[in-house]
Amino acid sequence: MARNSGRVGDLPPPPEPLAVPAVDAHCHLDLMDASVDEAIAAALAVGITRMVTVGIDLPTSRWQAEIAAAHPEVRAAVAIHPNEAAAGVDEATFEALTALARADGVVAVGETGLDYYRTPPEQHAAQQESFRRHIAIAKDTGRAxxxxxREAHEDTLRILAEEGAPERVVFHAFSGDAEMAKVCADAGYVMSFAGNVTFKNAEALREAAAVAPQDLLLVETDAPYLTPVPWRGRPGGPYLVPLTLRLLAQTRGTAVDEFAAAIAANAERTFGPW
Structure with a gap:
């Protein structure tokens, strides 16, 4: 199964392979402009040997879990995306999601949280309630x-504190500044940076990446979205992680091989062994 991403243009060419294997901490294999087998093969060819594919509702979460069960390179995250949760989520859905989160190959409850960019204020309460339920599911199932x-830093951090965060928390496509990175670091939250950190106007993101502790960093694509420079706007895939990883290593003044090894170790510590 592959659903067109709606992005413009052909898939970018592969980057120079990494010498040390790394991980794509967040992608959507169901939205690729390539088959799952093609996406995995392209990633393996450049040193991205593992990836986490992420659901946004119950049907896509089930699909991710099935793909993870069938492909040893893949693990799954399952959740109701905050934009999907804005109109409310019924109890049966939460029960089904909890059962799915326990499945082999599922390593995270996500992506959940808050999105005030696309959601009007009158729906914030429904998003917040869904977020609280997802926190409980993560703790109950032992998943990250x-x-x-998105544009909800204060409430996201507040709800995590009120509910009591799970042992492992990942901020996907981290969107805060250096000060928020320090807050997350103090709490032990992992910060995963996507291709938008390479964008010309993303200086605040690069400043955040520079101050975050290395053992709390991950790299992701959010593919097919947030494709890194120089291919911004084109459909992406896990095989483009090396572009973002190299930019982050340069930003931090770290050797690429050392940084790739750290990212791989952080992913295993966060999601468990593949």
Whole structure:
């Protein structure tokens, strides 16, 4: 199964392979402009040997879990995306999601969280309630919590504190500044940076990446979205992680091989062994 991403243009060419294997901490294999087998093969060819594919509702979460069960390179995250949760989520859905989160190959509850960019204020309460339920599911199932936080930093951090965060928390496509990175670091939250950190106007993101502790960093694509420079706007895939990883290593003044090894170790510590 592959659903067109709606992005413009052909898939970018592959980057120079990494010498040390790394991980794509967040992608959507169901939205690729390539088959799952093609996406995995392209990633393996450049040194991205593992990836986490992420659901946004119950049907896509089930699909991710099935793909993870069938492909040893893949693990799954399952959740109701905050934009999907804005109109409310019924109890049966939460029960089904909890059962799915326990499946072999599922390593995270996500992406969940808050998105105030696309959601009007009158629907914030429904998003917040869904987020609280997802936190409980993550703790109940022992999975990492994968957070989508868009223009909602204060409430996201507040709800995590009020509910008591799970042992492992990942801010997917981290969107905060250096000060928020320090807050997350103090709490032990992992910060996963996507291709938008390479964008010309993303200086605040690069400043955040520079101050975050290395053992709390992950790299992701959010593919097919947030494709890194120089291919911004084109459909992406896990095989483009090396572009973002190299930019982050340069930003931090770290050797690429050392940084790739750290990312791989962080992914295993966050999601468990593949």
């Amino acid at each position: 919590l994968m957070i989508h936080d």
